[in-house]
Amino acid sequence: MYFSIIIPVYNRPDEINELLESLLQSSYKGEYEIVIVEDGSTIACEEVVAKYSNSLNISYYYKSNSGPGDSRNYGMKKAKGDYFIIFDSDCIIPDHYLSEVEKEVLDWAIGKKMEIDELKKVEKFRREFLTNLSHELKTPLFSAQGYIQTLLDGAIDDLDVNKKFLEKSNKSIERLCVLVDDLDEISKLESGEIKLYFSTFDMNALSKEVFESLEIKAAQKQIHFSIKKGCEKPFMVNADRVKIVQVVTNLMENSIKYGKQNGATVVGFYEMGDNLLVEVTDDGIGIDENHLPRLFERFYRVDKSRSRDEGGTGLGLSIVKHILEAHEQTIHVRSTYNVGSTFGFTLKRK
Secondary structure: OOEEEEEEEOOOHHHHHHHHHHHHHOOOOOOEEEEEEEEOOOOOOHHHHHHHOOOOOEEEEEEEOOOHHHHHHHHHHHOOOOEEEEOOOOOOOOOOHHHHHHHHHHHHHHHHHHHHHHHHHHHHHHHHHHHHHHHHHHHHHHHHHHHHHHHHOOHHHOOOOHHHHHHHHHHHHHHHHHHHHHHHHHHHHHHOOOOOOEEEEEHHHHHHHHHHHOHHHHHHOOOEEEEOOOOOOOOEEEEEHHHHHHHHHHHHHHHHHOOOOOOEEEEEEEEEOOEEEEEEEEOOOOOOHHHHHHOOOOOOOOOHHHHHHOOOOOOHHHHHHHHHHHOOOOEEEEEEOOOEEEEEEEEEEO
8 A cells, every 4th residue: 555645835844854754753664655745935845855855755845836725736636645644744743653544544445345345246136137037027928929929820720729829828927927926025025015924833744734735746756755753743933834834835846846856855853942943955966066155046046947947937045035034034055966955944943
């Protein structure tokens, strides 16, 4: 860091001498320059400046016919430093002063850099979100539009394709509706508009209910659901039951979508003080480590083409995260590629 010490001179040479002497005696070892601007109405200071020119880095010595205020501005224009320190001629610089100033300025600069980096990150996230949103909206919209346009161009009279095209158009519109509903839910969760209805219930029983609701999907891949050995007893929690069903359903559906044929999904419960840790573990395709930090972002997909083939809006895990944050709880993930994944979240015990 390079300082410019600007000294507008409009007093006696002995005061300038005292000021420069205090700089000479300072223990500060950083880089700096001294810019002296002499007011034309004052006594000349050439001799004083010459006395210190070999021992201090006096970059400029200017004479100006302007007043004191303009002398400061003139000095700032001539200075080359990253930061300016302006001293009047009646100010004595104490020992270590420059080191303290440098530290304060450095702390300020670091704080500002962190603030700017955070703003850049937010702006990057905003651009990515808008790009992804546009793509997710256009895909079902253009698909439905294509089928409808084909029907209008004459296919409506073709009994072999008209019903099939209408069904495909309806499927695309349904996907679009689900996407809009998910976006609306995230927005309401973030703004606090969705009210949670807390009740006491058994997480073990809830998990088994979700198992049963997904049996048909799981059977297509021969995936087996189970409760971890030793966790068969009731585990009572206090939460919004409907929302937690949504959380567990999303995690189990993902274990089916990205699970292996004849795979397994196991749910375990662990009491941790006032909280209950719920873990959903599968032996599926797993997730590469570099994707894990962004896994709960809106529209983030590890494998974009595979994710769309499996269905979904790309908002499921983001909604899960927001639901748990609304409960003032957390969710985390551990995963190894080609080995499997474990999603764990906490709830308040009852």
